[in-house]
Amino acid sequence: MADELVFSVEGPTATAARQISLAEAGFTERAHLQEWIIQNPQVLGEGVLIVTFEFDRWRNATGTAERDRLDVLGIDRNGTLVVAELKRGAAPDTVEMQAIKYAAMASRFSVQLLAEAHSSYLSRSGASVSADQALELLRTHTGYTVDNATFRRPRIVLVAESYPPIVTATAVWLGEMGVPVNLVRVQAYELVGTAEPTRLVSVSQLYPVPEVESFMVGPRSRGDSEQDVGPELPEIEWSESDYAKLRALPPKPTVQAILDLCSASPDTAIGLRVIEAAAGRTVFGARGELAGLTMLVKGRFKRRNWPFSVEWGATNGVNQAHYRMSAEQAERWISSAGNLEESPTSRLRSQEINDFGSPVSPAPHKESGVTPQ
Template sequence: MAEELLFTVDGPKAVPARRISLAEAGLLERQHLQQWVIDHPELIGNGVKIVTFEFDRWVSGAGSAAADRLDVLGIDRTGRLVVVELKRDRAPDTVTMQAINYAAMVRRFSLDTLADVHAAYLGGSTTADEALARLMEWAEGVSDETLSPPRIVLMASDFGPTVTNTALFLYEAGIDIRLLRYQLYETAAGEKMLSVAQLLPVPDAEEFMVRPRSSSATQAASRKSGERRAAAAQRLIAHELIPDGTSLTVTMPNLVGQDRDAIRAWLDAEPDRARVRWYNDLTAPVEWEHDGQRYRLIGLIRTIIESATGKPPQAQIWPTAWYCIDDGRTLNQIADPLP
């Protein structure tokens, strides 16, 4: 793999920075590298929220504790879990098997389990319901089904051919696995700088393979295996099935673990409380007529529930079931036939 070059520049003057290891800088994997990822999740990819770190509450089928510790667990905007394995130096040849093992255990997570884990991570007086609300606000449409199969992210200072070859095989088989290489530099002034680059997947990834192989069939299999049905709101927006400005009505689903009477009475008190307009914008697809503000789907429902009951939602919210068009179909029902 080609080495990255980093320079500090001042007008026409360019001074190369020296590449150093974490050990040379006196930095550690857990206290430093892991904390950088927790503080800046964008290091492992756009749109990832940290759920927990150093997770070791595994139980085997026989009921005994399993001695494994997952470095970082995240969740992306589609509600899919992200397993992150960090290495202080060059990744060992066994790192892919280690990550697969974690992914296999994580795939058994339910949304309730995830809420408990995230509440413990947030600490303080955060309840599981509050943690769940935060997760659902981050990934609208998240459910037990969207959590799996997890994505895998391996982050190290370097990867050998055994790891890259195995990762390519898994990627071509439809497993979402990514290799991120970080490099630490020291400038002439003594400042430390960090760079992170994604090595896999890349268009020219074939150069990392131990031996050549035909890619046409495996790429087709990868595309088919890697297909993933997005959340209802994402599919509606992608297809622009509902025109911008379309009027929607806020209505309660049949099964709602909230105070139905209080919510209904609050909505009925002022007609504009139950009216919104739709916009094909994933960040804020509905405009509430009551205050003229734009909201995420789940964000508005949470606001309505809190306003009506005086307390946060007491159960899971499936926001696309709360909005209807004029013919009575919910967003969920409209999105269901879409690919």
């Protein structure tokens, strides 16, 4: 039996589809395969956002332009870049080396250059988005974990109809050496016996293959919590006890300002510029503390949601992240303080916090070798 069977079903009748090549189906790499992935970024992995495609603005250490074209660049929710190399038909023997080259060049992206690339991509798609706006979109998508350091080890995704043994062997070895590589297989099918030709496409991950243990169910100890099962952390409502534990930790001015200001004005969105001013932090300092909050929430509190919500929008023409607490969340945060004196930041009046300037863009860093430009 083939490793994959596709059927067209109508009631009790199942008709097998005939496997054909993408070329036979009339599909091309750039007009079809690439567009499918841009429209369905989950092909590259869960939680992937498309940053740009066909990126070719590279330069070497002498400033000379390098015109290599990266097919698709994405970023996951952990701030890891995803470099995708697409091939219609069978992947050539050297496809993994080509992808490694692009991963090496993409690893030299700075946050600002990535924001500029994303802004250009969104503008090509018909949206008018500045680099600062694109930067906020990237930071919101990644939970503010995006940073130059998170770009240093991109994940490679190869997409093709089939792979020769030399490529699969190399992918396995790279994975064993700590270089993440995914092999994705795309196959086309045609329904037979229909009045009009009907084409179908299936997408499956060839490598990494699931570990045998992932299919097994076994006993767990009494000390294991339900939340520890599975790779995806859950969303858990923050209780008063959770807020008290958070309050007892060494304070981070940015986080403290968000909690104090949002709890003082429940269901009101407070902009990041306001938070920075109240916390006495620069844009970089505030974002660094928010990145630390993400790691704290995942590590100590075993959940993926912050103790407040975040959204993106404009205040007085300034595009930025905004933070909000519901009335219930605000009450829990305030109650967790007991009889402690009100924090100074919570005494800021809402009218005083709506007139701050636009975000400051980080300066691009300089690197040796081939870098984006």
